[in-house]
Amino acid sequence: MVALGRLMLSQRGGKVKNQFIDKLRIYAKGGSGGQGLPSYGGVGGKGGNVYVESSSKMTFRRLKNLHPSKRFKAKEGENSRLRCLQGARGNDVIIPVPLGVCVVDDKRNVVADLDKLGQRVLVADGGSGGNSENDWKGSMGQTLSLNLELKLIADVGFVGFPNAGKSTLLEAMSRSEPKIAEYPFTTIRPQVGVCQYSDLRQISLADLPGLVEGAHCNVGMGHKFLRHVERTKLLLFVVDVHGFRLSPRHPFRTAFQTVMLLNKELELYKQHLVEKPAIVAFNKLDMEGAGERLEEALELLKAGDRETRSSLQDMNIQPEQPIIFKDIISISAKEHSGIEKLKTRIREIIDDETEREEDGEENMEGPGG
Numbered sequence: 001m002v003a004l005g006r007l008m009l010s011q012r013g014g015k016v017k018n019q020f021i022d023k024l025r026i027y028a029k030g031g032s033g034g035q036g037l038p039s040y041g042g043v044g045g046k047g048g049n050v051y052v053e054s055s056s057k058m059t060f061r062r063l064k065n066l067h068p069s070k071r072f073k074a075k076e077g078e079n080s081r082l083r084c085l086q087g088a089r090g091n092d093v094i095i096p097v098p099l100g101v102c103v104v105d106d107k108r109n110v111v112a113d114l115d116k117l118g119q120r121v122l123v124a125d126g127g128s129g130g131n132s133e134n135d136w137k138g139s140m141g142q143t144l145s146l147n148l149e150l151k152l153i154a155d156v157g158f159v160g161f162p163n164a165g166k167s168t169l170l171e172a173m174s175r176s177e178p179k180i181a182e183y184p185f186t187t188i189r190p191q192v193g194v195c196q197y198s199d200l201r202q203i204s205l206a207d208l209p210g211l212v213e214g215a216h217c218n219v220g221m222g223h224k225f226l227r228h229v230e231r232t233k234l235l236l237f238v239v240d241v242h243g244f245r246l247s248p249r250h251p252f253r254t255a256f257q258t259v260m261l262l263n264k265e266l267e268l269y270k271q272h273l274v275e276k277p278a279i280v281a282f283n284k285l286d287m288e289g290a291g292e293r294l295e296e297a298l299e300l301l302k303a304g305d306r307e308t309r310s311s312l313q314d315m316n317i318q319p320e321q322p323i324i325f326k327d328i329i330s331i332s333a334k335e336h337s338g339i340e341k342l343k344t345r346i347r348e349i350i351d352d353e354t355e356r357e358e359d360g361e362e363n364m365e366g367p368g369g
Ligand SMILES: Nc1nc2c(ncn2[C@@H]2O[C@H](COP(=O)(O)OP(=O)(O)OP(=O)(O)O)[C@@H](O)[C@H]2O)c(=O)[nH]1
Pocket: 160, 161, 162, 163, 164, 165, 166, 167, 168, 169, 179, 180, 181, 182, 183, 184, 185, 186, 187, 188, 208, 209, 210, 211, 283, 284, 285, 286, 287, 331, 332, 333, 334, 335
């Protein structure tokens, strides 16, 4: 078993601090209302509100680094003064959170479910300014502890071995700027980017840390990341057409074997994952020798003959249920070639899938429903 988590930790000097955080507890307080001026009928300013807002740039780690106390307090409203009878409103606080965050209070009530980019939800209301109803004193702002829980949501989940070019592809398809480097396990936590089409349609893409052989039985990180592809509508296998080798101690795997291995890892993790629509993107077509590598891989993928199967069995990398891919596309994520075609196909497949699901639901309701 190759344990992704262990490998990652050993690569980073055993520091646990790089672990992916998917829960964060924060404290939010709305600003108190400013005092009123009863003798002149002056009303205090309302206290500021605290909001959460989903942002593509935010991660829990960054949020924690920016606000180590994890306390978010909005400003008090200004008192009413003779010169300014209506006290000014206190400033709001907006907490940027990653897309997909579900905000839950201590009673497990869902306060906000941020599944759209830029969505803003009020979490702690500011107190009203001093007026006749509150004895001109101004009310306290709402105070509460909140649990931010990340539920990764994306239409497309990138699966692939380390170094295949997943993050480069995410960058080519969206406005995200993921970390890209020539060593394996550059991406250590899932990243979501949004691919925008010319008609403003948006499809979200999740770039996941590289999978390795044995990821299905990795109790640590491997599982955690596979969990995130469970909710995606489409799996995109990103495969280096030149093959992959994790280290000199590991076997070299050709592009075709990589596809089989990814297929196997998914089915061993959860059988239903291989029933999801999937596409293969063979990457790095700009490099020398890519043409021949691509031909080989395509031939083997199409053939599925006995000889091929038995050689996979010999290596113990034959999946039980080979995925029938909706399409196989060749790209160069680095040079942005084949990206438009890939984007179009992703959209078509997701639309077909949505239509199929809707038809299914209608049929379930029956003619009278
Ligand atoms: N020549 C060429 N190099 C590429 C291409 N796509 C990615 N690369 C390079 O391959 C290396 C790995 O790219 P990443 O995008 O970081 O790969 P990844 O799949 O995200 O890797 P992990 O995050 O480690 O799993 C980088 O040096 C990229 O510049 C491509 O289309 N052509």
